[in-house]
Amino acid sequence: MWVARTVEECRAERARLSGRVVFVPTMGALHAGHASLIERARREGDAVIVSVFVNPTQFGPNEDFHRYPRPIEKDLALCEAAGAAGVFNPGVETMYPPGATACEVTIPALASILEGAARPGHFAGVCRVVAKLLHIVRPDSAVFGQKDYQQLRVIEAMVHDLHMPIRLIPAPTLRETDGLAMSSRNAYLAPEPRARAVGLFKALSLAQHMVRDQGRRDPGPIEAAMARVLADHGIEVGYAAVRHPRTLASIDAISNDGAVALLAGKLAGVRLIDNMPLPGAE
Numbered sequence: 152m153w154v155a156r157t158v159e160e161c162r163a164e165r166a167r168l169s170g171r172v173v174f175v176p177t178m179g180a181l182h183a184g185h186a187s188l189i190e191r192a193r194r195e196g197d198a199v200i201v202s203v204f205v206n207p208t209q210f211g212p213n214e215d216f217h218r219y220p221r222p223i224e225k226d227l228a229l230c231e232a233a234g235a236a237g238v239f240n241p242g243v244e245t246m247y248p249p250g251a252t253a254c255e256v257t258i259p260a261l262a263s264i265l266e267g268a269a270r271p272g273h274f275a276g277v278c279r280v281v282a283k284l285l286h287i288v289r290p291d292s293a294v295f296g297q298k299d300y301q302q303l304r305v306i307e308a309m310v311h312d313l314h315m316p317i318r319l320i321p322a323p324t325l326r327e328t329d330g331l332a333m334s335s336r337n338a339y340l341a342p343e344p345r346a347r348a349v350g351l352f353k354a355l356s357l358a359q360h361m362v363r364d365q366g367r368r369d370p371g372p373i374e375a376a377m378a379r380v381l382a383d384h385g386i387e388v389g390y391a392a393v394r395h396p397r398t399l400a401s402i403d404a405i406s407n408d409g410a411v412a413l414l415a416g417k418l419a420g421v422r423l424i425d426n427m428p429l430p431g432a433e
């Protein structure tokens with residue numbers, strides 16, 4: 152498995168690959184969820200390129216950019232074991248050369264709601280780095296996790312609107328045995344808050360139960376029930392929302408299209424997000 156640190160090295164390695172190239176962008180601190188994306192990518196094409204880059208432009212000034220874990224040797228071992236052909240691991244100055252005039256890529260309709268409202272500039276940073284990475288790697292397709300549901304919708308909109316010739320492959324969320332979605336940020340949690348973090352999964356499971364088993368269609372009571380479960384677990388509610396599955400707009404009722412339940416919560420200073428699809432009417 153090759154490891155490229157510069158744009159030129161990555162382009163040269165990519166040029167040597169034949170067949171369909173599938174790309175898996177990550178911020179490192181890789182876990183089994185990331186490994187499942189690499190495995191999904193291998194089934195999809197002939198060679199998998201993973202990027203490991205903690206992207207400063209998607210973090211707010213008071214967020215965890217500096218303390219985000221960077222266990223690069225462990226990450227490279229996971230990529231190799233999962234069957235990646237190569238890893239692009241650039242430094243910040245490679246992706247953002249000092250003195251370069253900044254470009255901004257935004258999807259205004261999606262970038263200002265939910266995660267975008269809580270983290271101003273976050274999706275502009277995500278779009279900017281993903282656009283750069285896609286131009287460097289030039290994959291045939293790219294895998295993104297449904298764990299970051301809004302991010303997936305944002306990237307879809309960018310790829311579609313900018314006519315990027317890339318097929319996007321959504322991949323399901325991997326969870327711990329108690330249901331907590333795997334996340335690099337779970338490592339920040341001490342055992343006591345870690346035990347309470349299951350509240351996110353319980354809230355989403357309750358939403359799914361209310362829709363699937365009780366036939367509830369009105370978002371209001373479902374959102375209130377989710378917020379109660381979070382509060383019961385001592386999780387500070389960022390948002391607890393039932394939205395349209397594609398536009399993420401508010402809806403009056405869950406229609407045949409179904410919906411998505413989205414949560415953000417904070418416990419012991421750690422902000423976690425999760426989501427779950429809600430079925431439409433039969």
Ligand code: AMP
Binds near residue numbers: 294299
């Ligand atoms: P990150 O390193 O957190 O930026 O995530 C890199 C990719 O892995 C994104 O497409 C995420 O949606 C995806 N991902 C993160 N957590 C999980 C998980 N628990 N299961 C599946 N995919 C995930």
